[in-house]
Amino acid sequence: MYSEEELIERVRRKFTPHADGLSVGIGDDAGVVRPKPGADWIVTTDAFLENVHFLRKIHPPKSVGFKALARAASDLAAMGARSRFFLLTLALPDACTGKWLDDFLEGMARAARRFGLVLIGGDTTKYELVWINLTVIGDADRGKAVLRSGARPGDVICVSGRLGEAELGLQLIHRRLHRKNRWSSLLKKHLYPEPRLALGQWLVKRKWANAMIDTSDGLSTDLGHICKASGVGAKVFAEKIPLVRMLPDLQRLGLDPLRLAIDGGEDYELLFTMPKRLASRLPHQMEGIPITTIGEITREKRICLIDSSGRSRPLKPGGWDPFRKRR
Amino acid sequence: MYSEEELIERVRRKFTPHADGLSVGIGDDAGVVRPKPGADWIVTTDAFLENVHFLRKIHPPKSVGFKALARAASDLAAMGARSRFFLLTLALPDACTGKWLDDFLEGMARAARRFGLVLIGGDTTKYELVWINLTVIGDADRGKAVLRSGARPGDVICVSGRLGEAELGLQLIHRRLHRKNRWSSLLKKHLYPEPRLALGQWLVKRKWANAMIDTSDGLSTDLGHICKASGVGAKVFAEKIPLVRMLPDLQRLGLDPLRLAIDGGEDYELLFTMPKRLASRLPHQMEGIPITTIGEITREKRICLIDSSGRSRPLKPGGWDPFRKRR
Numbered sequence: 001m002y003s004e005e006e007l008i009e010r011v012r013r014k015f016t017p018h019a020d021g022l023s024v025g026i027g028d029d030a031g032v033v034r035p036k037p038g039a040d041w042i043v044t045t046d047a048f049l050e051n052v053h054f055l056r057k058i059h060p061p062k063s064v065g066f067k068a069l070a071r072a073a074s075d076l077a078a079m080g081a082r083s084r085f086f087l088l089t090l091a092l093p094d095a096c097t098g099k100w101l102d103d104f105l106e107g108m109a110r111a112a113r114r115f116g117l118v119l120i121g122g123d124t125t126k127y128e129l130v131w132i133n134l135t136v137i138g139d140a141d142r143g144k145a146v147l148r149s150g151a152r153p154g155d156v157i158c159v160s161g162r163l164g165e166a167e168l169g170l171q172l173i174h175r176r177l178h179r180k181n182r183w184s185s186l187l188k189k190h191l192y193p194e195p196r197l198a199l200g201q202w203l204v205k206r207k208w209a210n211a212m213i214d215t216s217d218g219l220s221t222d223l224g225h226i227c228k229a230s231g232v233g234a235k236v237f238a239e240k241i242p243l244v245r246m247l248p249d250l251q252r253l254g255l256d257p258l259r260l261a262i263d264g265g266e267d268y269e270l271l272f273t274m275p276k277r278l279a280s281r282l283p284h285q286m287e288g289i290p291i292t293t294i295g296e297i298t299r300e301k302r303i304c305l306i307d308s309s310g311r312s313r314p315l316k317p318g319g320w321d322p323f324r325k326r327r
Numbered sequence: 328m329y330s331e332e333e334l335i336e337r338v339r340r341k342f343t344p345h346a347d348g349l350s351v352g353i354g355d356d357a358g359v360v361r362p363k364p365g366a367d368w369i370v371t372t373d374a375f376l377e378n379v380h381f382l383r384k385i386h387p388p389k390s391v392g393f394k395a396l397a398r399a400a401s402d403l404a405a406m407g408a409r410s411r412f413f414l415l416t417l418a419l420p421d422a423c424t425g426k427w428l429d430d431f432l433e434g435m436a437r438a439a440r441r442f443g444l445v446l447i448g449g450d451t452t453k454y455e456l457v458w459i460n461l462t463v464i465g466d467a468d469r470g471k472a473v474l475r476s477g478a479r480p481g482d483v484i485c486v487s488g489r490l491g492e493a494e495l496g497l498q499l500i501h502r503r504l505h506r507k508n509r510w511s512s513l514l515k516k517h518l519y520p521e522p523r524l525a526l527g528q529w530l531v532k533r534k535w536a537n538a539m540i541d542t543s544d545g546l547s548t549d550l551g552h553i554c555k556a557s558g559v560g561a562k563v564f565a566e567k568i569p570l571v572r573m574l575p576d577l578q579r580l581g582l583d584p585l586r587l588a589i590d591g592g593e594d595y596e597l598l599f600t601m602p603k604r605l606a607s608r609l610p611h612q613m614e615g616i617p618i619t620t621i622g623e624i625t626r627e628k629r630i631c632l633i634d635s636s637g638r639s640r641p642l643k644p645g646g647w648d649p650f651r652k653r654r
Contacts, residue, residue, distance in 0.1 A: 023367060024474060027556070029405040029540060030371035030465075032472050035362035040350060044357035045414040045462050047450050052418075078356040087372040089460050091379075123374050123460075133416050133450075133460040135372055138357075145359050147351060213356060229354070 031120030065107030074195035080204030081138030091127035151230035155273035164244035167264025218319025236295035263318035358447030392434030401522035407531030408465030418454035478538035478557035491571035494591025545646025563622035590645035
């Protein structure tokens with residue numbers, strides 16, 4: 001049995017204590033940071049909960065720690081922000097205060113180093129289930145953060161990575177196939193997602209993106225968010241969507257790669273729109289991650305999916321919404 | 328059954344959408360704020376959980392909303408910061424998405440207006456229990472935030488308000504006496520605590536406080552935090568502690584006012600140290616809240632409680648620690 005103070009000390013030891021602009025880190029009533037002159041601050045908060053977002057029996061604690069922070073950092077990527085600081089609220093059962101916590105913190109510390117985030121505060125409490133809340137803070141040059149609301153008719157719609165990879169991992173878990181060795185690499189995107197911070201910042205630097213979001217809820221839902229915020233519609237070409245690669249022996253599971261790509265959540269890729277005249281200058285990949293043009297923004301406020309024969313059908317939000325039943 | 332989007336819309340409507348320095352409020356991937364030039368940012372996060380911090384059957388939803396934000400704002404008060412923005416993570420059972428949520432939001436919106444906090448983002452999800460996490464952001468002139476670590480031998484120790492009032496309310500609830508009309512006013516401090524933001528800022532402006540903390544865990548624990556962080560000790564005079572007022576018919580409950588004051592948590596008063604030479608200039612009250620000198624900081628690293636006959640005994644941390652059993 002640990003005291004709260006000992007737990008805080010264990011958390012503190014796992015993370016870098018110093019950073020540019022950090023005056024007071026964890027240990028006082030609040031963290032104190034010095035914003036860079038001329039920068040806007042980008043702040044977001046994200047819950048990651050046992051039995052909602054992960055299962056303690058299935059998800060390794062390293063993945064839980066890594067993914068909790070990656071998800072939150074992805075919202076910074078979606079604004080094109082530079083990642084700076086984070087605060088961790090951690091509720092734990094007694095059974096998780098030993099090795100589970102060590103592994104969890106190791107995963108989170110790895111994510112923090114990888115994504116350039118420094119822990120500046122938090123809260124710990126005891127609970128029956130593991131409850132994690134992350135608040136992440138980034139910055140961007142004044143007025144440069146990319147919003148959901150800037151998409152304009154005629155913009156091309158682009159996406160990073162391959163869509164549906166995280167959902168495929170989740171489906172393998174649902175089918176209890178995740179322990180099969182030959183498929184374990186397919187779980188990587190589900191367990192250790194990579195927020196596209198470099199791409200987001202690169203787009204901001206060039207002022208190329210008019211609107212941007214991360215694909216946390218799935219393409220159909222997240223494109224809907226952009227269209228709604230921007231007061232526009234979109235058409236997406238099914239053939240152009242970068243689909244998850246399906247191994248032959250996965251196909252008999254009845255998983256449709258297009259469906260995984262459209263409605264599957266948690267890929268944490270960037271979905272953005274940009275003026276068509278710039279599209280030819282967009283690289284096809286960045287740091288090995290493909291960047292693909294999948295459609296365009298329209299004046300009519302419908303969102304359509306166009307198949308290979310040119311037929312159009314409405315693309316309805318089918319992604320993750322915790323207040324609706326999962327399809 | 329509500330969708331997440333409808334829920335977010337209901338939350339958004341309850342709060343002020345505009346504020347100085349706010350570029351993008353709730354609705355995008357993150358909030359965007361413009362820090363005041365020359366200011367430090369003070370950031371803290373705080374969980375408020377059903378069955379740990381409140382009971383849905385006993386605590387009115389208005390109190391849950393108010394107190395969740397008040398607790399978090401109290402950490403800003405403890406740094407002497409000005410309150411600015413907050414982010415709300417809210418997990419809710421279906422049963423709480425109707426009137427319960429309306430009342431909860433009303434209580435939180437009242438607290439937000441009262442404490443000068445503007446909602447800039449959040450996260451909602453479905454869960455079996457009500458789970459709330461608040462991140463609050465304040466600012467202070469550069470380098471002026473008051474830390475726990477600045478107490479010096481010879482400083483006087485001061486506290487605002489009366490200690491033990493919130494604990495008395497909690498004890499009445501434990502004894503199922505909270506519905507008795509003549510005692511309902513005693514619950515106010517437990518249900519609707521008031522962070523001492525004005526006092527904190529006033530002390531910062533005058534540069535009078537060397538160290539400060541809010542009494543969230545109880546005097547014995549929180550004074551311990553100051554002493555540990557500052558590498559000092561303290562003596563506290565029992566007779567000087569501003570005790571909760573006990574009505575005569577409460578005394579037969581066997582509650583000891585001194586014990587309530589020393590170990591009772593959640594008063595959210597300010598506990599601070601300041602140079603002795605300034606003590607005579609400290610007002611006895613501010614906005615009706617008493618300010619009392621209760622002891623002094625010592626070089627020896629013990630914390631002692633001195634009774635009316637001059638006897639000294641160690642003052643051990645007896646306050647709230649979620650990872651220890653409640654005494």
